[in-house]
Amino acid sequence: MATLSDERFDVAIIGGGVVGCAVARRFALAGAKIVLLERGTDILSGASKANSAILHTGFDAPPDSLELELVKAGREEYLAIHRDHGLHLVQTGALVCAWTELEAEKLDGIAQQGRSNGVAGLNLLTGAEARTLVPGLAQSLCAAVEVVGEHVIDPWSAPLSYITQAMALGAKVMRSCELLSGRFDGDWELETSQGLVRAGAVVNAAGLFGDVVDDRLGLTPEFSIKPRKGQFVVLDKAARSLVPKIILPVPNEITKGVVICPTAFGNVLVGPTAEEQEDRTRATVETETLEMLKEHGSRLIPALRHVPVTAIYAGLRPATEKKHYRVVSRPEKRAITLGGVRSTGLSAALGLGQHALKLYSEFGVPLAAPNEVPHVQVPNLTETEERDWQRPGHGEIVCHCEMVTRREIEAALTSPLPPGDFGGLRRRTRAGMGRCQGFYCNARLAELTKGHFVEPLAVSGRT
Numbered sequence: 315m316a317t318l319s320d321e322r323f324d325v326a327i328i329g330g331g332v333v334g335c336a337v338a339r340r341f342a343l344a345g346a347k348i349v350l351l352e353r354g355t356d357i358l359s360g361a362s363k364a365n366s367a368i369l370h371t372g373f374d375a376p377p378d379s380l381e382l383e384l385v386k387a388g389r390e391e392y393l394a395i396h397r398d399h400g401l402h403l404v405q406t407g408a409l410v411c412a413w414t415e416l417e418a419e420k421l422d423g424i425a426q427q428g429r430s431n432g433v434a435g436l437n438l439l440t441g442a443e444a445r446t447l448v449p450g451l452a453q454s455l456c457a458a459v460e461v462v463g464e465h466v467i468d469p470w471s472a473p474l475s476y477i478t479q480a481m482a483l484g485a486k487v488m489r490s491c492e493l494l495s496g497r498f499d500g501d502w503e504l505e506t507s508q509g510l511v512r513a514g515a516v517v518n519a520a521g522l523f524g525d526v527v528d529d530r531l532g533l534t535p536e537f538s539i540k541p542r543k544g545q546f547v548v549l550d551k552a553a554r555s556l557v558p559k560i561i562l563p564v565p566n567e568i569t570k571g572v573v574i575c576p577t578a579f580g581n582v583l584v585g586p587t588a589e590e591q592e593d594r595t596r597a598t599v600e601t602e603t604l605e606m607l608k609e610h611g612s613r614l615i616p617a618l619r620h621v622p623v624t625a626i627y628a629g630l631r632p633a634t635e636k637k638h639y640r641v642v643s644r645p646e647k648r649a650i651t652l653g654g655v656r657s658t659g660l661s662a663a664l665g666l667g668q669h670a671l672k673l674y675s676e677f678g679v680p681l682a683a684p685n686e687v688p689h690v691q692v693p694n695l696t697e698t699e700e701r702d703w704q705r706p707g708h709g710e711i712v713c714h715c716e717m718v719t720r721r722e723i724e725a726a727l728t729s730p731l732p733p734g735d736f737g738g739l740r741r742r743t744r745a746g747m748g749r750c751q752g753f754y755c756n757a758r759l760a761e762l763t764k765g766h767f768v769e770p771l772a773v774s775g776r777t
């Protein structure tokens with residue numbers, strides 16, 4: 315197989331999900347020469363493309379776990395950098411709601427656990443007190459715990475900003491590039507779908523394929539991925555004023571449960587479900603489940619019954635046979651596996667980056683941090699801050715549902731990491747993500763993106 319170039323990288327990261335992007339940034343900031351290999355046509359092709367977008371505090375994370383430590387570290391770093399990166403934070407707070415007396419008995423324990431996890435801002439409320447914060451909640455609410463620090467973020471712009479900063483520091487991103495096998499003989503020789511890549515160390519951040527990638531690298535996998543599907547309904551923006559806070563259930567052993575959650579883009583999500591499945595790539599949506607979610611949302615906040623559904627989607631969590639993160643370091647092979655980052659990876663990603671760098675420092679390969687840190691800002695897509703259409707000279711509006719300008723689309727297409735497919739364009743601009751789901755704007759988007767994607771946008775909407 316042909317070697318792609320004579321270039322040798324310090325670290326090859328396998329997987330361009332939120333974890334891989336955050337790891338790339340952290341290592342690039344430390345001075346490592348990075349290559350990130352992503353088998354999808356764009357970054358965020360796996361678990362990271364579909365989540366609830368909550369920046370967790372860790373109040374309900376397993377005590378004394380690595381997950382708790384990294385969720386807290388990741389959140390703290392996000393709070394420290396988000397303004398510089400142009401990322402926003404919707405400071406919603408959350409209510410853990412008890413709908414039966416039995417659930418209400420658990421609230422004190424949940425609040426105690428949260429405090430001993432080092433999370434501040436946990437308040438026990440009566441049902442009536444909780445309803446003053448979210449007046450639309452059903453009368454049957456017994457009691458709640460308020461978690462002030464749970465926030466909502468833009469789940470796609472955050473990883474985009476991490477990888478863009480890594481690229482500004484020289485990181486190379488190879489998309490449509492699948493890791494096929496690897497051999498370590500003092501250095502890594504990685505066989506990919508695009509040729510050979512050489513690197514001093516590897517970080518496996520392959521999410522739903524974490525065990526497969528370990529196996530391909532000749533590292534005995536210490537876990538098996540058991541994909542866990544989560545289906546969502548996205549309610550129209552009319553729902554947003556009814557849901558000022560994240561509404562959480564009292565969790566059980568398996569899942570955090572179905573959440574009613576405002577999004578940074580002004581919609582409301584109801585979901586996710588937690589369904590075991592074999593398939594690692596296909597996340598289908600089922601009508602009965604979506605009806606169940608809609609019904610669930612309307613039972614808890616009755617006025618939601620009248621709000622139309624804008625979209626439906628499903629994501630797959632890279633769960634394993636155990637609940638905890640499956641982080642493995644193999645210094646003798648200079649390999650780190652960041653596996654089983656199941657349901658808190660968006661929050662913990664920056665923490666996982668810090669942790670991976672700490673593990674790498676034990677390999678005894680020194681790095682020299684760059685003198686300057688490049689300033690990177692991604693465009694704002696949230697409704698809490700000014701959007702491009704609200705600025706002078708914005709010109710043509712291409713997507714009227716989400717008010718996306720031609721200027722924004724052109725900026726995305728000429729950005730350091732332009733979208734590799736239409737999904738990537740949607741995640742970078744919100745074009746086609748609104749009420750009509752692209753029915754009205756797809757034809758114009760197809761024109762504007764002509765020649766940019768391997769698979770051109772199929773036009774089904776009105777021209």
Ligand SMILES: Cc1cc2nc3c(=O)[nH]c(=O)nc-3n(C[C@H](O)[C@H](O)[C@H](O)COP(=O)(O)OP(=O)(O)OC[C@H]3O[C@@H](n4cnc5c(N)ncnc54)[C@H](O)[C@@H]3O)c2cc1C
Pocket residue numbers: 328329330331332333334351352353354357358359360361362363364365366367368369370491492493494519520521522523527543544545586628629630631632655656657658659660661662
């Ligand atoms: C329904 C749902 C709700 C969630 N809600 C939240 C939430 O509110 N807050 C939160 O913090 N977290 C949440 N999460 C969890 C979070 O989304 C995940 O923890 C996170 O996305 C995992 O990221 P990752 O980078 O490890 O994996 P992935 O995103 O799957 O990335 C792995 C990447 O590796 C690539 N890859 C795989 N094999 C290869 C190969 N051989 N060669 C090259 N590339 C390869 C894949 O294409 C993929 O892009 C949720 C997840 C789901 C599914």
